[in-house]
Amino acid sequence: MAFLFLDKISFSYNNTEVIKDFSLDVEKGSFTTLLGSSGCGKTTILKLISGFLEPQSGTITINGKKINGVLPNKRKIGMVFQDYALFPHMTVEQNLLYGLKLEKGFSKNKKAALKTVLETAQSLGIEEFLKRFPSELSGGQQQRVALGRVLVLKPDLLLMDEPLSSLDTKLRIKVREELKEIQKKLGITTIYVTHDQEEALGLSDKIAVINNGQIIQYDTPEKIYFEPKDKFVADFVGRANILKDTETNKEYMIRPEWFTISKVKKESSFTGKIVSVEFLGSYTRYKVKLNNLNQIVTCDNMTFNEKFSEMDTVFLIPNKKYYF
Secondary structure, eight states: OEEEEEEEEEEEEEEEEEEEEEEEEOTOOOOOEEEETTSSSSSHHHHHHHHSSSEEEEEEETTEEOOOTOOGGGGEEEEOOOOOOTTTSHHHHHHHHHHHHHHTTTTHHHHHHHHHHHHHHHHHOOGGGTTSGGGOOOOOHHHHHHHHHHHHHOSSSSEEEEETTTTTTTHHHHHHHHHHHHHHHHHHHEEEEOOOOHHOOOOOOOOEEETTEEEEEOOHHHHHHSSSSSSSHHSSSSSOOEETTTHHHHHHEEEGEEEEEESSSSSOEEEEEEEEEEEEEEEEEEEEEETTEEEEEEEEETOOOOOOOOOOOOEEESSEEEEO
């Protein structure tokens, strides 16, 4: 049985249905990402799981127990928000201790609570910052404090709503790597919301691609990328060139890196003209006009030495195709 199970959940705002017959099963200890564009219903799903909203139909179960109608503070669910919501006037230690102080019997168990705070800080690598204030920390350190404040409460389930969106690109990648290590180390079941495809592919055991309140595909990152269910998933997760087989009239996908680009015509190659060239460090991206449509081709700069310029006539050789 799945650790978390959403069974045919529906929810409406002002008579507008935003979540439609939504079902999701999540394994214990796994990292699951809800991936979709803004307004597709990702955060609403988190609010339904956490109890801040109640579904109009369907059931939510955690570890075999139905939690519909259970108050948020009784669900043993931790949530990390986009803006961290740390108390600026409290030290890191006080921020981590805050939730524990609200529990019954804190005064009798203060030593145990302080021990939990220290152990959590050590697991997150922030024990040296316990006496500092949030303003004295970097964005990545603040993110770990926000995570720690939830983990000290030992939740059964961790929900994260775009927690890395405020970080710059380099720091975001670093914190993302740390987050994955922490989650695997602690083994806590995690639901993560993002619209960043690279983030979803790098973090997840499974990804639910969502559009208009419904799951379009729920699968491993590899399956989502290499075997998308339809054109929407193919185009949303990574870049995809969509072409049509003239013999079968079926559409198929070619990822930019599945093309070889050459000035020499070969069998089964397409003829095109380069529209633009982008040097991006480890690879170069070419936009090639082919049959009045622009196709994207990427070439690894370490293994591919031939260079092309705008307006060059080139030949695209597909090394792989995926038919829908």
